[in-house]
Amino acid sequence: MTIRIYNTMSGQKEAFEPLEPGRVHMYVCGITAYDFCHVGHARSAIVFDVIYRYLQYRGFEVVCVRNFTDVDDKIIKRGQEEGANPQAIAEQYIEAFYEDMDQLGVVRPDYEPRATQFIQEMIELIEILIEKGYAYQVDGDVYFAVEKFSGYGKLSKRKLDDMIAGARVAVEAGKRHPMDFALWKASKPGEPAWPSPWGEGRPGWHIECSAMSSKYLGSTFDIHGGGKDLIFPHHENEIAQSEAAFGKSFARYWVHNGFVNVNQEKMSKSLGNFFTIREVYERYQPEVLRLFLLSSHYRSPVDFSPESMAEAERGLERFYHTIEQVSELVGGLPRAEQLPTSKDPEFNSLREKIDTILTRFQDDMDDDFNTAAALGQLFDLSRALNRFQDNRPGKPTPEEKKLLAQGGLRLRECAKVLGLLERSPEEFFREHRRMSLEMLDIDQEAVEGLIAERAQARKEKNWARADEIRNKLAEMSIVVEDKPEGTRWRVKTPSE
RNA sequence: GGCGGCAUGGCCAAGUGGCUAAGGCAACGGUCUGCAAAACCGUUAUUCCCCGGUUCGAAUCCGGGUGCCGCCUCCA
Numbered sequence: 335m336t337i338r339i340y341n342t343m344s345g346q347k348e349a350f351e352p353l354e355p356g357r358v359h360m361y362v363c364g365i366t367a368y369d370f371c372h373v374g375h376a377r378s379a380i381v382f383d384v385i386y387r388y389l390q391y392r393g394f395e396v397v398c399v400r401n402f403t404d405v406d407d408k409i410i411k412r413g414q415e416e417g418a419n420p421q422a423i424a425e426q427y428i429e430a431f432y433e434d435m436d437q438l439g440v441v442r443p444d445y446e447p448r449a450t451q452f453i454q455e456m457i458e459l460i461e462i463l464i465e466k467g468y469a470y471q472v473d474g475d476v477y478f479a480v481e482k483f484s485g486y487g488k489l490s491k492r493k494l495d496d497m498i499a500g501a502r503v504a505v506e507a508g509k510r511h512p513m514d515f516a517l518w519k520a521s522k523p524g525e526p527a528w529p530s531p532w533g534e535g536r537p538g539w540h541i542e543c544s545a546m547s548s549k550y551l552g553s554t555f556d557i558h559g560g561g562k563d564l565i566f567p568h569h570e571n572e573i574a575q576s577e578a579a580f581g582k583s584f585a586r587y588w589v590h591n592g593f594v595n596v597n598q599e600k601m602s603k604s605l606g607n608f609f610t611i612r613e614v615y616e617r618y619q620p621e622v623l624r625l626f627l628l629s630s631h632y633r634s635p636v637d638f639s640p641e642s643m644a645e646a647e648r649g650l651e652r653f654y655h656t657i658e659q660v661s662e663l664v665g666g667l668p669r670a671e672q673l674p675t676s677k678d679p680e681f682n683s684l685r686e687k688i689d690t691i692l693t694r695f696q697d698d699m700d701d702d703f704n705t706a707a708a709l710g711q712l713f714d715l716s717r718a719l720n721r722f723q724d725n726r727p728g729k730p731t732p733e734e735k736k737l738l739a740q741g742g743l744r745l746r747e748c749a750k751v752l753g754l755l756e757r758s759p760e761e762f763f764r765e766h767r768r769m770s771l772e773m774l775d776i777d778q779e780a781v782e783g784l785i786a787e788r789a790q791a792r793k794e795k796n797w798a799r800a801d802e803i804r805n806k807l808a809e810m811s812i813v814v815e816d817k818p819e820g821t822r823w824r825v826k827t828p829s830e
Numbered sequence: 831g832g833c834g835g836c837a838u839g840g841c842c843a844a845g846u847g848g849c850u851a852a853g854g855c856a857a858c859g860g861u862c863u864g865c866a867a868a869a870c871c872g873u874u875a876u877u878c879c880c881c882g883g884u885u886c887g888a889a890u891c892c893g894g895g896u897g898c899c900g901c902c903u904c905c906a
Contacts, residue, residue, distance in 0.1 A: 378906035496832040561906030645855045710853035724870045
């Protein structure tokens with residue numbers, strides 16, 4: 335079975351064959367560091383994090399590059415507004431980006447270059463483009479001449495004529511064609527500037543990705559990714575620059591993630607309907623956001639809402655509950671072993687589920703990284719594990735324990751590829767409780783006092799009193815669970 | 831105006847030519863429980879926006895319609 339990837343260039347799923355067998359070179363467009371990241375950025379990061387993890391899981395040696403744009407109009411503007419140096423602004427938001435991403439469990443790519451570290455390479459690239467007649471200089475600016483590149487529009491499926499027809503295109507003096515874009519911009523006083531053959535200036539946005547990708551991955555590489563909104567003009571322009579300069583085809587598979595919506599509309603700065611990642615962390619654990627975002631296919635839009643986040647939270651509780659139960663029963667999860675055998679049909683039914691989970695998971699993931707379907711397989715296994723334990727009220731036999739342990743282990747093995755269930759259940763539930771109590775402003779000791787009081791009442795079989803306390807706790811959004819070994823409690827979040 | 835995407839049960843969401851249309855959430859009934867909760871079992875789409883067509887056979891392909899969204903300016 336091979337991996338199939340939807341390629342924006344062809345508009346179809348294609349069998350994935352890297353340029354060099356066993357090795358994958360991928361480049362992902364990162365952020366422009368001028369503000370805190372929102373849920374849309376989180377989606378992109380998570381989608382490509384999962385692709386990165388999965389390709390490694392499938393045995394590829396992956397070299398992944400994700401850039402930071404640390405020089406650009408928005409950063410400069412922000413600097414002016416705050417009276418700060420643009421470089422400091424970029425630094426500050428790159429730092430914030432790492433804080434957000436680390437919590438989300440996004441693995442760091444192999445290389446994370448910043449545009450300003452590659453000024454010389456960009457200048458060299460622009461010189462090649464001028465030499466080859468693809469670019470021209472006007473005063474201190476250099477533009478790419480889109481008409482010279484015959485393939486312009488092949489990724490976004492547009493024709494130059496159509497583009498100018500409907501849209502208002504910035505009329506900039508000196509451009510030969512309205513769609514020509516800047517490779518180099520002359521800097522105004524007070525703006526960041528680097529010396530160049532065309533005078534003091536700074537690079538245009540698109541050129542950095544062409545320069546950095548070729549530097550780390552070669553002029554032709556396997557996967558290029560980013561949000562759907564980058565297809566035009568950013569990726570179209572990258573193709574034009576790179577293919578014009580190197581005379582070789584650029585990225586082989588173009589992967590684009592869909593948007594995060596709010597009430598069916600794209601989450602964006604301009605609409606003001608965005609939630610920063612750190613705002614989300616005030617109410618939910620980062621892992622909840624991750625599960626939510628992976629519950630839909632990466633190319634589909636997802637609607638961000640309290641309801642869907644609550645749903646993801648319940649889903650996580652379910653998974654961790656299963657792992658907790660299994661761990662308690664078998665005493666931690668040991669190493670991977672062969673699955674034990676038995677003649678018992680129930681045993682074999684679970685054994686079958688466990689035996690096939692890895693291939694079922696892989697089949698779904700191979701099909702264009704279908705995380706939603708893959709998660710379905712994991713929920714299915716989770717339920718099977720719960721069922722088996724539920725139907726064995728007595729002590730499990732050593733063989734049964736072994737089977738359950740392997741089931742728990744494999745559940746985690748698959749989840750890990752999605753960046754999920756990497757913590758202990760205790761940690762998850764503790765954190766869940768802590769956040770809920772804080773949000774509802776409930777005192778933990780008060781709750782525990784009432785629980786103890788109720789335990790006493792129950793001991794005396796004073797059910798009326800016990801229920802009275804339980805009702806009181808319920809009003810505080812506390813749900814109790816009486817277990818043979820004692821009473822547990824959890825906080826019911828308002829959205830539940 | 832140009833280009834592209836989406837429409838599946840109460841909600842979320844897989845499935846893109848053929849076994850009983852995954853899975854999650856919610857609801858209801860049951861098992862368990864002092865009663866609950868959690869967990870488990872069962873029930874909830876003869877049907878996949880509408881109308882035509884192709885086919886032995888379509889949610890899946892083609893044509894038309896309706897609705898929603900995105901890109902064409904910075905954007906993950």
